[in-house]
Amino acid sequence: MTDAFDLLLWAVLPYLTLVVLVGGLVWRYRHDRFGWTTRSSQLHESRLLRIGSPLFHFGLLFVIGGHVAGLLVPASVTRWLGVHDEMYHLVSFTAGGLAGAGTVVGLGVLLYRRWRTPAVRRATSGDDRLMYPLLAATVLLGMTATVLTRSIDYDYRATVSPWFRSILLLDPDPSLMSAVPLPYRLHALFAMALFALWPFSRLVHAFSAPVHYLIRPYIVYRTRDHRLASRRARPGWDDT
Numbered sequence: 001m002t003d004a005f006d007l008l009l010w011a012v013l014p015y016l017t018l019v020v021l022v023g024g025l026v027w028r029y030r031h032d033r034f035g036w037t038t039r040s041s042q043l044h045e046s047r048l049l050r051i052g053s054p055l056f057h058f059g060l061l062f063v064i065g066g067h068v069a070g071l072l073v074p075a076s077v078t079r080w081l082g083v084h085d086e087m088y089h090l091v092s093f094t095a096g097g098l099a100g101a102g103t104v105v106g107l108g109v110l111l112y113r114r115w116r117t118p119a120v121r122r123a124t125s126g127d128d129r130l131m132y133p134l135l136a137a138t139v140l141l142g143m144t145a146t147v148l149t150r151s152i153d154y155d156y157r158a159t160v161s162p163w164f165r166s167i168l169l170l171d172p173d174p175s176l177m178s179a180v181p182l183p184y185r186l187h188a189l190f191a192m193a194l195f196a197l198w199p200f201s202r203l204v205h206a207f208s209a210p211v212h213y214l215i216r217p218y219i220v221y222r223t224r225d226h227r228l229a230s231r232r233a234r235p236g237w238d239d240t
């Protein structure tokens with residue numbers, strides 16, 4: 001039996017989040033296309049950024065891969081492929097744990113840099129002050145869930161994963177989430193809050209991977225060597 005609160009959290013909230021996420025992205029693209037940026041602070045500080053940024057981004061890339069496998073692929077499919085549950089959880093704990101640890105350490109370095117570098121701190125906006133704590137809480141709760149999966153032998157693929165798929169299939173089953181341990185539920189709730197904030201924060205840059213670079217036309221560069229050019233090169237400042 002699902003109570004009204006569970007219904008609200010696990011059947012209504014996910015769709016509200018999706019509406020805000022998709023609607024917000026469309027709105028931002030139409031009204032703030034030139035503000036669609038990571039608001040890079042590399043010019044202010046690059047030493048810590050060079051360590052924190054790749055650790056965080058590559059860690060997160062593997063975490064996303066783990067989420068696709070763990071949430072979207074049913075346990076029956078991995079069993080059919082010959083991967084026993086014990087083996088699945090061992091690999092998921094090792095790979096997910098390493099990727100999660102990279103993400104946590106990378107984010108830690110980025111937050112330390114933002115806090116300790118005066119110019120970067122000054123460049124921190126109001127939405128950053130909401131986004132970074134939400135991101136940190138989501139990632140830390142995810143790590144807690146991973147450790148919990150291992151230590152209490154909890155199988156989230158029998159509850160959280162089918163619930164997640166039920167949302168995508170437009171047939172929500174909130175009862176699957178009602179008895180799930182708290183860290184998993186908090187992780188999913190913080191993730192939803194993060195998705196709702198996404199379009200209004202610097203996180204929009206995640207949707208701007210420069211994929212068109214692979215197929216854009218060549219850029220033609222011409223030489224400035226005056227012996228090869230059709231006219232003499234002018235001195236740098238003279239544009240007459």
Ligand code: HEM
Nearest residue numbers: 063066092096100138139142143145146149156160188191
């Ligand atoms: C509603 C969306 C989400 C659901 C249902 C979900 C679910 C889960 C589950 C069940 C785990 C435990 C995996 C295991 O024990 O092996 C986990 C771990 C984790 N999650 Fe999420 N998650 C969501 C969104 C996110 C988001 C948006 C982020 C980061 C921005 C994130 C970051 C992590 C991290 C860092 C871990 C620990 C490392 C790992 O196991 O990959 N999750 N998540």
